[in-house]
Amino acid sequence: MKLMRVLAWTVAGLWLAQSQLAGYENEEDPGPGVARVSLIRGDVSIRRGDSGDWVAAAINAPLVAADSVLTGGGSRAEIQLDHATFLRLASNTEVRLAQLERDRFVVELVQGTATLTLLRPTDAMIDLVGPNVTLKPATTGAYRMEARADQLTEITVREGRAEVYTPRGSEWLRSGQTMIVRGPVGEPELQWARTPPRDEWDRWNEERDRQLRRAQSYRYVGRGIYGVEELDLYGRWIYVPPYGWVWSPHVTIAWAPYRYGRWCWLDWFGWTWVSYEPWGWAPYHWGRWFYHPPYGWLWWPGVVHVHHYHPWRPALVAFIGWSSWSGFHVDFGVGFGRIGWIPLAPWEPYHPWYRWRRGPDGRRVVYIDQSVHIVNNINVVNTYRNARVREAITVVDANDFASGRVRPLRLSSEVDFQRARLIRGTLPVVPRRETLRYVDHPAEPATLPLRTGGGNTGRR
Known part of the structure; x- marks a missing residue:
């Protein structure tokens, strides 16, 4: 009798599963967005979801909403969000993928320096969220954000145009402009600043962009x-x-x-x-x-x-x-x-x-x-x-x-x-x-952040 109940439950479950799966391929909702780790230099770790587990990153590792990526000292990484959008992390940088959808990306910069690059037009709405400010790119371009430990966020538009939001309002930044945001989330102060000259990080990003633009394979694949x-x-x-x-x-x-x-x-x-x-x-x-x-x-x-x-x-x-x-x-x-x-x-x-x-x-x-x-x-x-x-x-x-x-x-x-x-x-x-895990070896302990009260990130 017990076996018959199990079989009946299984048959009912299979019928429901097959009926729903049959219509899945035609469903308008394509499902959650998935990003990938497209480049690694040095020690890079990934925290799976909101768990406390960090694993070593690997090329082609898939990333979903709530995942975090962290680079160690002297390391770099690149995350590809779609055919047009790349986020690059300098050393000692952590980002969290807060939202990934077909047409909506929200990435939180927890600490460090990141450059968001839009190589081509995209239908996706993109937010790069710093500790006290949000950047929304309006065109293709390169957008650099640096989150420091002293409640200071520096944004530089190397190319393109973006809107910068805080609870006090918004400002437009264009190519060659820099803004500094100081203070806590609720009461930040916006200050225009002299744009710093291009450094090695900017030049590396520009060379990477040139490499990616040379790709010819997109002409052979679909949307x-x-x-x-x-x-x-x-x-x-x-x-x-x-x-x-x-x-x-x-x-x-x-x-x-x-x-x-x-x-x-x-x-x-x-x-x-x-x-x-x-x-x-x-x-x-x-x-x-x-x-x-x-x-x-x-x-x-x-x-x-x-x-x-x-x-x-x-x-x-x-x-x-x-x-x-x-x-x-x-x-x-x-x-x-x-x-x-x-x-x-x-x-x-x-x-x-x-x-x-x-x-x-x-x-x-x-x-x-x-x-x-x-x-x-x-x-x-x-x-x-x-x-x-x-x-x-x-x-x-x-x-x-x-x-x-x-x-x-x-x-x-x-x-x-x-x-x-x-x-x-x-x-x-x-x-x-x-x-x-994406690879057999564990994450390097030196790359793991040490959380403290108040949301700051330190080092082990």
């Missing part, structure tokens, strides 16, 4: 896709009918997508692929992969149309599992021995393992699908085109998956494929503390 700047260096674009323009990476013959990286647990999205490859952002969160002789693996960015927006995905794969090489069962934990994943090919459906809805107050409420749907009547090889490509399926031990490690196992025979079972909904793997 919503960003982080393609590295594709020019690590591959080439070729035209392949009927797909159109596709990207061919410079890789070895034995290479396969979604193999060189790790699975991390990300707020809002659950299991998320973090690539170790320097170009591994856009090709793993948009589009599809397919194998095409004589080129090998190719990335198709999807439909390129002015009215089609491409939402960010944690990974475009289908999951499969085995309890051993001779059977399969599921549990709400590590209930089986091995987990595998198949890169989705063009036009193959994507089944999210997460979803969200709007609450009564209009805020988005995340819901990680807790149902597990094991599909027993699907032949994986016949269903997924890339499953027929030699060594395209990556298989790991379930404990390695839960720990964030990818150490591929080899399938011993075709019988192993036949025993694989397709998994939809949540993977029956409980995330561990290690899955909050």
